Amino acid sequence: MKPPPMDRRAFLSAALGAVALGLTGCAQDETPAEALALTAALPAAVPNGTKLVVGDKEHQKAIEFSGAAKGLTFEVEWANLSGGPQTLEAFRARALDIGSVADIPPIHSHWTGIPTKIVASKFRQDPLNHAIYRLGIAPGTSVATLADIRGKKVAYSPGQAQGALVLRVLHKAGLTKQDVELVELPSTGDVYANALASRQVDVAPIGGVQVKRYETKYGKDGATTIAHGLRDDPGHLYAPITVLADPAKAAAIREYVQVWARAWRWREANPDEWIERYYVKDQGLTTEDGRWIVANAGVADIPPTWTEAIARHQETIDLLAKETGNKPLKAEDLYDRRYETVAADALAAGGAR
Incomplete structure (x- = not known):
C-alpha cells in the first residue's frame, strides 16, 4: 500500500533535508530531445549550461580542497546526503543525478524499480588488512x-x-x-x-x-x-539510466569521474591537509582520529578493468537473491562499461596532485 501524500513528503524531507524538496528544479525534470542509447559512445564535450546534482558527500571536499572543482566545465550542485537509502530516495524523487555508495545499493535499486548503472569503481589495495x-x-x-x-x-x-x-x-x-x-x-x-x-x-x-x-x-x-575476514571494500558512483540517456549529463558524468579519480590520489598525496581540513575542521574529529582513519583506509585501487569486480559482485547478488527471495540479476547489467577505463585513464594522464 502506498503511503499518503503527506507521509511521503515528510519522509523525503527527513531523508533528504534540503536536497530533494528544496531544489528549485528537479535533477532529471526534462527528457532530452534526443536520448543517448546506453550502447552509444559517450559524448566528448559537455554542452554549456549542463548541471549535475551530485551526492558524494565526503569526496566532495577532496575535490574542492584539491582545486579540481574550479576546473569543471559544468555546474555542480552538491547534495548533502549519503548512503544507499537516501541516494535511492533522491533518485526516486528525480532530485539527484549521481551518487556514491557501496555495492548493495546498485543491486537494491534494480529490485525496487529504479534501474541504475555503475560508472566508477574503487577498492582497497589491501582489502583484508584494510577492511572497512x-x-x-x-x-x-x-x-x-x-x-x-x-x-x-x-x-x-x-x-x-x-x-x-x-x-x-x-x-x-x-x-x-x-x-x-x-x-x-x-x-x-x-x-x-x-x-x-x-x-x-x-x-x-x-x-x-x-x-x-x-x-x-x-x-x-x-x-x-x-575481524570478519571478508572483502568489504567496493565503492561506486552510480546513476539512473534516465540520467545516462541525457547526452549532456552523460558527458558531464565522464568528466566528473575523471576528477573523482584524481581527488583520491590527492587525498593520499596530502594526508595531513586532508586530515586537518576534513576530519578535524569539517567533521569535528581529533587529529589522532583522522590519522587512524587514513591509516586504516590504505590506498585506493582504481582498476582499468571491472571484470574481477563484476565477478565478485555476481557472488554477492546470488547470495542476496537466495536470502531475500528477490529475482537474480546479472552483475554485468549493473555496470556501464563505457566508463570502465575513464578513471584509470585520468590517473595515467596525471594531474593527481
Whole structure:
C-alpha cells in the first residue's frame, strides 16, 4: 500500500533535508530531445549550461580542497546526503543525478524499480588488512569467532552494505538467518555503536572511526570487535539510466569521474591537509582520529578493468537473491562499461596532485 501524500513528503524531507524538496528544479525534470542509447559512445564535450546534482558527500571536499572543482566545465550542485537509502530516495524523487555508495545499493535499486548503472569503481589495495568494517561485540557478549554469532541478536540493514555483510558473514560461518535474531536498524551515524553499547544487539558491523571510538569508550566494559575476514571494500558512483540517456549529463558524468579519480590520489598525496581540513575542521574529529582513519583506509585501487569486480559482485547478488527471495540479476547489467577505463585513464594522464 502506498503511503499518503503527506507521509511521503515528510519522509523525503527527513531523508533528504534540503536536497530533494528544496531544489528549485528537479535533477532529471526534462527528457532530452534526443536520448543517448546506453550502447552509444559517450559524448566528448559537455554542452554549456549542463548541471549535475551530485551526492558524494565526503569526496566532495577532496575535490574542492584539491582545486579540481574550479576546473569543471559544468555546474555542480552538491547534495548533502549519503548512503544507499537516501541516494535511492533522491533518485526516486528525480532530485539527484549521481551518487556514491557501496555495492548493495546498485543491486537494491534494480529490485525496487529504479534501474541504475555503475560508472566508477574503487577498492582497497589491501582489502583484508584494510577492511572497512569490523564486527562490534556488545559488552558482556561472548563472541570470539564467527561461529559464536549463533543465537545472537545481530543488527541488520536491508539494502545497505552492512546488511549484505551480515548475510555474507553468516554464510561464511555456515549459519543461516534462522540461526540468529536479525534486528533491523538503520546503519547511519552512531546507531549501531549505540545499539551495541545499550545491548539492544549483540553484534553489529561498525566501520571507520566508529571502531576505534567503540573500543576506546566501551572496552573497559568488555566491548570488543573482531575481524570478519571478508572483502568489504567496493565503492561506486552510480546513476539512473534516465540520467545516462541525457547526452549532456552523460558527458558531464565522464568528466566528473575523471576528477573523482584524481581527488583520491590527492587525498593520499596530502594526508595531513586532508586530515586537518576534513576530519578535524569539517567533521569535528581529533587529529589522532583522522590519522587512524587514513591509516586504516590504505590506498585506493582504481582498476582499468571491472571484470574481477563484476565477478565478485555476481557472488554477492546470488547470495542476496537466495536470502531475500528477490529475482537474480546479472552483475554485468549493473555496470556501464563505457566508463570502465575513464578513471584509470585520468590517473595515467596525471594531474593527481
